[in-house]
Amino acid sequence: MTKIMMFSTREEEVQAAEAWAARNNVELTMTKEKLTPDNVHLLAGYDGISTSQTSLIDKAVYPALKELGIKQIAQRSAGYDMFDLKLAEENELVLSNVPSYSPNSIAEFAVTTALQLVRNTAQIEKNVQNYDFRWSPAIMSRSIRDMTVAVIGTGRIGQFTARIFNGFGSKVVAYDPIRNDELANFIEYKETLEDAVHDADIVSLHIPLNDENYHLFNQALFTHFKKGALFINAARGGIVDTKALIAAIDSGQLAGAAIDTYENEGPYFAKDYRGSELDDTTLKTLIDHDRIILTPHIAFFTDVAVQNLVDDGLEAALQVIRTGTCDNRVN
Known part of the structure; x- marks a missing residue:
């Protein structure tokens, strides 16, 4: 079974994520932690990841993901300025976003x-x-x-x-x-x-x-x-x-x-x-x-937006795992 880890999971995302995993027959692990060099080792045995980063991702994460065989990072937001596109490319990582969620x-x-x-x-x-x-x-x-x-x-x-x-x-x-x-x-x-x-x-x-x-x-x-x-x-x-x-x-x-x-x-x-x-x-x-x-970056914060962010973010991760690329690829 395909295994995906969902980082920076918020309370309001859990129900939508569980429903998506059941529909797609995916083993989904959710954590409130953001992706860091200290926890990237937890991805051993996983096929993909979804994140909701609000700050820059540490540069050490990119080669660590490559070493673990991870091929993508699916961001659950429209913005992706928190990622280093050059480092992602150097480490053969497909980055994706959710360009339109609500x-x-x-x-x-x-x-x-x-x-x-x-x-x-x-x-x-x-x-x-x-x-x-x-x-x-x-x-x-x-x-x-x-x-x-x-x-x-x-x-x-x-x-x-x-x-x-x-x-x-x-x-x-x-x-x-x-x-x-x-x-x-x-x-x-x-x-x-x-x-x-x-x-x-x-x-x-x-x-x-x-x-x-x-x-x-x-x-x-x-x-x-x-x-x-x-x-x-x-x-x-x-x-x-x-x-x-x-x-x-x-x-x-x-x-x-x-x-x-x-x-x-x-x-x-x-x-x-x-x-x-x-x-x-x-x-x-x-x-x-x-x-x-x-206001604390909440303009998007509606029920339909949360649903679409979870669904489209996880779907992008699954697309890369299955095909090598995805519709919402940004690099």
């Missing part, structure tokens, strides 16, 4: 946090908790129907985001080097990224992280934003220079931000730090800032 879930969350910023819900809730029920100018908002939204990246998630904002009646502009002509009836594509953000009241990111766009949103780019714009990132943390973002908000260049992904989130997100001190001062600033909504 794009509408992420889009819905991005729009939700944008609405929270626009409608000043955090301040309203704080006022009510303090028994302050006044209708003050500080909590008056604009109508989202009258706002321009820039969607950066019009792939699966960006398309859903644009459609939702369009449904509110917002003007939607976009930037993507590869334009989708099917969206032209409700999206106005801009020639450059700077053009897209220039007149936008809300800027929402939906692009992958790679070497070319690391810290793409930096101090220089924020100067091109419309003063008082709102910034939404439910994509990847490394796309944004976090300190530059905080500075842009503190200076008044941006009115606020909703951040679901943080460039140094690996040690923290999806973990319980209650009763502990955080060593990351930038993360503390994000948490404490009155004009920033921080």
Whole structure:
């Protein structure tokens, strides 16, 4: 019987994983541990692995997997920037991801946090908790129907985001080097990224992280934003220079931000730090800032998304074991 080990297994994944294993006649071992040089030896006798890495995988893991006869790593997420593609290739490992598990879930969350910023819900809730029920100018908002939204990246998630904002009646502009002509009836594509953000009241990111766009949103780019714009990132943390973002908000260049992904989130997100001190001062600033909504990479977190991540991740592992490659191969 084919044997697969599933690393970084979360509680909500167990039922879906057990059902998948039964359907496919696979012996599946689940562990909460992430894949490290210290536990890679446990894969002796196994045929494949699935991971849900949120931080860089140790370089020593790649040759260790090759020595054990493992041919693949199936990541249960769309992002795969935590892997070294060159080392994977050198060690004859097929890397795969789950490129589309519930794009509408992420889009819905991005729009939700944008609405929270626009409608000043955090301040309203704080006022009510303090028994302050006044209708003050500080909590008056604009109508989202009258706002321009820039969607950066019009792939699966960006398309859903644009459609939702369009449904509110917002003007939607976009930037993507590869334009989708099917969206032209409700999206106005801009020639450059700077053009897209220039007149936008809300800027929402939906692009992958790679070497070319690391810290793409930096101090220089924020100067091109419309003063008082709102910034939404439910994509990847490394796309944004976090300190530059905080500075842009503190200076008044941006009115606020909703951040679901943080460039140094690996040690923290999806973990319980209650009763502990955080060593990351930038993360503390994000948490404490009155004009920033921080969430722990949960835009995807719906029942259908978890089901698809488990099914498609494990299916990719099985495909490589049986055929040598898979549909969602990234290297």
